Amino acid sequence: MIKTKCFFCKKSYTIDYSDSQYQKIKANPKAxxxxxxxxxxxxxxxxxxxxxxxxxxxxxxxxLR
Incomplete structure (x- = not known):
């Protein structure tokens, strides 16, 4: 589980491996x-x-949707 914030709406989210952007954020937390x-x-x-x-x-x- 990774805590991150949406670039547009600025809401905080906790994402896991099922999220399509998980690997991107895990590899680069500033992405x-x-x-x-x-x-x-x-x-x-x-x-x-x-x-x-x-x-x-x-x-x-x-x-994928």
């Missing part, structure tokens, strides 16, 4: 963490701004 809520919000904003669908860009990403 930026983005919580799932902020990450999804950024993806939606990027989709609406660009008009691109994530499934078209990365067809395997939908299996």
């Amino acid at each position: 930026y963490y983005v919580c799932k809520k902020c990450n999804e919000s950024m993806q939606r904003e990027a989709q609406s701004t660009t008009g691109l669908d994530m499934d078209v860009i990365d067809k395997y990403d939908k299996f």
Whole structure:
């Protein structure tokens, strides 16, 4: 378990190995963490701004969500 803070919303989180960013934070504690809520919000904003669908860009990403 690692304690970290979201780069965008500044909320504190305790993440474990099941979090996709766990290895990144473990290897570099100063690396930026983005919580799932902020990450999804950024993806939606990027989709609406660009008009691109994530499934078209990365067809395997939908299996990771």
